[in-house]
Amino acid sequence: MKAVGYFKSLPINDPESLLDLELPTPTPGPQDLLVEVSAIALNPVDTKVRQRRASADGQTPVVLGWDAVGVVRALGSAVRGFALGDRVWYAGDITRPGSNAQFQAVDHRIVARAPASLSDAEAAALPLTAITAWELLYDRLQVQQQAERPVSLLVTGAAGGVGSILVQLARQLPHLTIIGTSSEPEGAGGAWLRELGAHHVISHREPLAPQIARLQAEQGLPPLRYAASLTHTPAHFADLVAALEPQGRLGLIDDFGPGDIDVMALKGKALSLHWELMFTRSMHGTHDIAEQGRLLAEVARLVDAGQLRSTLAEVMGPINAATLKRAHAQQESQRQRGKLVLQGF
Secondary structure, eight states, X not given: OEEEEBSSOOOTTSTXXXXXXXXXXXXXXXXXXXXXXXXXXXXXXXXXXXHHOOOSSSSXXXXXXXXXXXXXXXXXTTOOSOOTTXXXXXXXXXXXXXXXXXXXXXXXXXXXXXXXXXXXXXXHTSHHHHHHHHIIIIIIIOTTTTTTSOEEEXXXXXXXXXXXXXXXXXXXXXXXXXXXXXXXXXXXXXXXXXXXXXXXXXXXXXXXXXXXXXXXXXXXXXXXXXXXXXXXXXXXXXXXXXXXOTTOEEEEOOOOOTTSSOGGGGGGGTOEEEEOOTTHHHHHTOTTXXXXXXXXXXXXXXXXXXXXXXXXXXXXXXXXXXXXXHHHHHHHTTOOOSEEEEEOO
16 A cells, blocks of 8 residues: 655655655454545644654654544454444544555544545544544533533634634533634734634733733633643743633643643642643543544534534645655644645545
């Protein structure tokens, strides 16, 4: 089968950073589906893994890719609920070969049928960010609790891939007032967030706490109970602590050093800190691993009901090394809004 992979961790402008390869078609295990991949999307995790993980033995290539839409071509002996020919979507498992290949073996418990109303490219843009946003909102921050009291949710970096889905999901809950941050609150970024459902947009180039206090004083913003910090957490941490109400909840997804935030600052307000990593269930084979498949099925239902929209930004071309190099370079620029998708081989 055709695939794109690499052997050494190299800068994306190196000719060997990503290579077109011919690899054996994987054999599905008992819990696996063998999926013929139709479309994939790029995520920050792709560039991070490429930069940090080389081939373990120098002979076996690393194949990236953690968003896919495709068609089921074979079923493991323990698979239930799927049939040959099903069109499915998923974000995969970071410990296994990824979706930058014509065929991929993936645990059926983290898979669901793709939304019928979206094209392959539109659907491929959603799984990883939708899982991350859903788990952060409902499993970590538990925003569905105390729904009788109006409160606010702050989303930093809200125009990115995860934020664009998180804002849409949060807007389904009427007790939440959503504040998104953007580098251009009155420009294209702010307009995008308001279109997705944010009630207010503030700048993350300025201190956050004074802007939130101003909204509370001038517009009656409900207490800030939840904050989803999606990027540059150390830069915003003091403001997040200052702005959250006592017993509030702070959720994180970004990477930083162990000394970059002072967790003791949370103690005075009894604030809780919650990490979200959407690969946790698949990496550790948790008792509730099938929750990931179920939530993707619910996301598909919301999409087909017109309550969630794809965050596809651009279909860059076919799945090959040249196109993926351009996509990685664009992702690494950190100026990407929405998702980059590749389709077909």
